[in-house]
Amino acid sequence: MFACGLENAAANVDCLHMNESAKPDAIYDVAVVGGGPAGLAAAIALSDAGAHTALIARRVAYGDNRTTALLGGSVELLRQLDVWGRCEADAAALRVMRLVDDTGRLIRAPEVRFSSDEIGLDAFGYNIENRALMVAMEARAAEAGSLTRIDGEAEYVMPDDAAVTITTRQGETLTARLAVGADGRQSLCRKAAGIGVTRRALDQAALTFNVAHARPHKNISTEFHTPHGPCVFVPLPGDRSSVVWVTSPKEAARLKALSDDNLAEAAERQSRSILGRLQVGPGRNLFPLGIERPARFANNRIVLVGEAAHVLPPIGAQGLNMGLRDAADIADVVRGALSSGEDPGSPRALARFEAARRSDVLSRTFAIDIANRSLLSDFLPTQTARALGLHLIGRIGPLRRLAMREGLAPSWRQRPYSETRSSRS
Template sequence: MASADTGAPYDVAIAGGGFTGRALALALASLAPKGFGIALVDAEKPHAGPPPNGAPPKQDARALALSAATKNLLSVLGVWPALEGGAQPINSIEITDSPLHAELRPHFLGFEDVLNADEPGAYLVEYGPLYRALEDAVAQSGAIDIFAPDTVADYAADAFSVTAKLASGGALTARLLVAADGRNSKLRERAGIKCVSWSYPQVGIVTTVAHTRPHHGRAVQHFLPAGPFAMLPLTGNRSSIVWTEEKERGAEIMALDEAGFIAELARRFGAKLGELKLAGPRQSFPLALQIARAFIADRLALIGDAAHVVHPLAGQGLNIGMRDVAALAEVIVEDTRLGLDVGSPVGLERYQRWRRFDSAFSAAVMDGLNRLFSNDAAPLRVLRDLGLGLVDRAPAVKRFLVREAAGITGSVPRLLMGERL
């Protein structure tokens, strides 16, 4: 691990070693000109071999939907080969809308989730393998100085540099500080950036189940009055469950024993894939929407959850964060090649213009869909089901929606197209 106060300023210091922080560090290490200085401040202690006494590693119940664009980014960074064997392509998507106690779940909308070149529009990967793949790639890079376990507690910027004060007592100097420190970002708060935010009267429940019949790569999004219930295919006869429930009912469900939890899950999952059993831990978390009013400040840029948090109903949270990574990396690399200051307002404004509207639009869409479908009003149900049926009969619209979810429409950073900078 590196030590602070080395005296040599970095070009970029990244606060936060989650998915987006590590991906940005790798992108800059791979693509910026030789000699570009990168510091990564990671709150997690680096992984060093197997856990002591043969104990299994801590499990995380989440699985992550990676869009085709995110897969392209990970391929350029050399991370995808480590994930490919355990990545499940999503070949098709089915959307249904009915009350919990309905005997039939009519099909309203379906997609073949493939792009023009028969490339899947998305893949499902489990949290642990993606976390470890990025962690290993960062550890193996000789161009990234890692400060861990540590956090950036405060910072101060002037006309030429920014000083990041570490919780351990040291300090780093850089041209640009990137806040990748999560939804409760201390750096965003320190910069005085306010957020538009609200909490949902819902919780998210995630787990993995095994079933006796194959899913054939089909994802199902079943809209229920309490919120969407998603069944997302994993490798083998397994599916990841992303289950939105009313807060009080969600707490009751999480308190059930395994048999009771499976019974509640089966009521929503249905019988198409046969008998169910838990194949991983179960977790729950509160749901909220949060968009920063600005993505930049003096020599500071926000990425990932520090900039935006969206409802998980479409599984786009990580993909939106990776769009931040690709856009900021492109701006930084191009400015560096031109001999420009990577922390100057000109480059940061370009990044903000590129990402702020897209992030706010995505959050608004997720919020609107959740509000539209998370109720049982009969007239509204008729109208929304009519709309789903019309879309189902419009192949051109469906192709556009697949490309939009794949992250390859609009002004797309080159890394998301699989191109090196």
Template sequence: MNQADITIVGGGLAGMVAAIALARGGRHIAFVAPPAARSDGRTTALMDQSIRLLGRLGLWDKIAPATAALSTMQIIDGTHRLLRAPTVAFHAAEIGLDAFGYNMPNKALLAVLGDAVATEGNIRVIEASAVAIDIRDDGVTVTLDNGEMLQSSFVVGADGRNSMVREAAGISVRTWSYPQSAMVLNFAHSLPHQNISTEFHTESGPFTQVPLPGDRSSLVWVQKPTEAADRAASTPEVLSVQVEERMQSLLGKVTVEDGVQVWPLSGMTASRFGKGRAALIGEAAHVFPPIGAQGLNLSLRDIMALTDILCDRPQQAISATAGDQFDRKRRTDIISRTASVDVLNRSLLSDFLPVQVLRAAGLHVLASLPPLRGIVMREGIEPGRGLGFIPSMLMEKLRRKAS
């Protein structure tokens, strides 16, 4: 029976980053994942906190050439309702950053992470699938479809929304669905994006353009399922015109590229995010709509918290309650982010006038109060950062009044 400190089940983006972070934290990792396709045409926007993690792991310089900076994020009310919100622009320079984050093709990110996993001495890559997982007080046994059995002190479930690790740990989930689908695509445009990401709020959901290198952008267009299916079945020329019209021609002529995908929107959250000798990260723990660039950024915060717990003293044995520690550490962030994304999405769908008033008023306040906008921006890229800035902001105001 093969031994490791930690077994990671699942080979996606979250699983690979977790393997690298925990291995470089001094733990011996068994990384269990069947061979994965590297043809993912989607993109990922990572915020400043996530970029700093990749920098600490020595990965950012290899990824950076394939990315585009997100220096400005603007929200435009694209609804046709009587009560419309003002346009709000958030500039990274307002909080002392060159960029809120960077957008990158998943293919480039997967390539860099794959190379790092393959060359990391503390990681043993096992191209197999788990068929049974036994989580006990004294350790974890993972049985693979090749007949091999792995013994470790801890198991990390990075195996998606149908997680075997979650099931083995006896952790239940709450699921929900939305009357929406997300169309995901990349497109070229005739005018430069100037590193500006624009999110149009529409009656069917957000329409979010995010810069890519050159005169290209990625798009997540949340819409009614029937409309998404019809548009996906149309010709690239027709879809290009529709995207340009929805963009209000802000980027000039649009040319939609091959690889349009449509995904039904749903949500899921686990009742616990860790238990005993197991922890859940990524979509094994939480799933929600692609709004506000929260998905992988939330997963990387999972990994940062897990690394703090499991690698604080890598020469010592892993505690039998490390999963419970992880659950306590991650609960507030995950629940609050899931709830905020859900409320924002449902507010766009609601025709209830008071809901529209609240949404418009909130955006108006952000547009007119720079200090509050700064707090929201800091909190958006790193939980606690915005709230932690309030005392220093108040002290600065008192200092100015006294002088």
């Protein structure tokens, strides 16, 4: 009934093990809706926290070649979840990050270099293809003892005072005391929770593709700031890099339509040939950019994680990193609630999650929005302020080190349940 769609017998054994307790109308502590990276991380973390967890998501192959720069605490979380060891060999370390002003404007910022060894780290993080990360997370989820995988899509999500009832398109029904909405921008869970969302479309689009190059990247990520947005070359294993090229929608569409040779030539020009001759790999993705923020992050026994909770332009590699912090925080809230005999979907538990995520998400959204606006602005005082700010960061060591540490993760962030417990004592 809960077929996982795997292709070999060994994998099917894992699938059956993970679903052996699955029954129609089953009652769970938590149900996670959505099987992207944030949803899988939340499901694994909740299972590890001792919650009887259901994961409602179709098992499908990851469809594109996008990558993610996993920063700081994200790698540590994946290590704790026994995911990182399964995909570490597919990741490239990010040891230096360069910011290059390529706007051609009258007032330009100096080049700024951030080196991980300056703050005592071997690397800021690691860049990995999402496909490799998803394979590792799916394998780990299949081994989770208290995680039931329901290979289906949620069609109805109905919260009430006591629980959340979820019905799939395949006709199965389950009930959970808490639902985790990891179901993306058009979140069914968010609508069911009665949470509104603020959306602002940006006059920008991102083209993503991967390249092979003649010169080694030396684990340096280089971000060229153009008048229409950043173009970033991020290391991958070997002499390969992922490219995230943010520009106007019209220009992004033009670039996407180029032949491999012509796109390689355009990317080489944009990169100032720092990587030598480029060869474009298979697969390109183009998507419009915007900023989305819900009015709340939790309501009516439902919490939001990943793109159900925040959508940002691909600047500063914050999107999935915030999604993994969402997952860590809801697992911490549920662990604390269960250990104290509390209902994990109670208003009190939801308030802890809301408090933990609101400051992180809002501060990151604000910082990214301001950085993007300042880059796009033709207003001379704005250009001056931006150039001065980057100059000060580049020249003043303590300020630069503070920027690096805060860029990895907010230093003031505390785990929600431990914070609440300490406030009680």
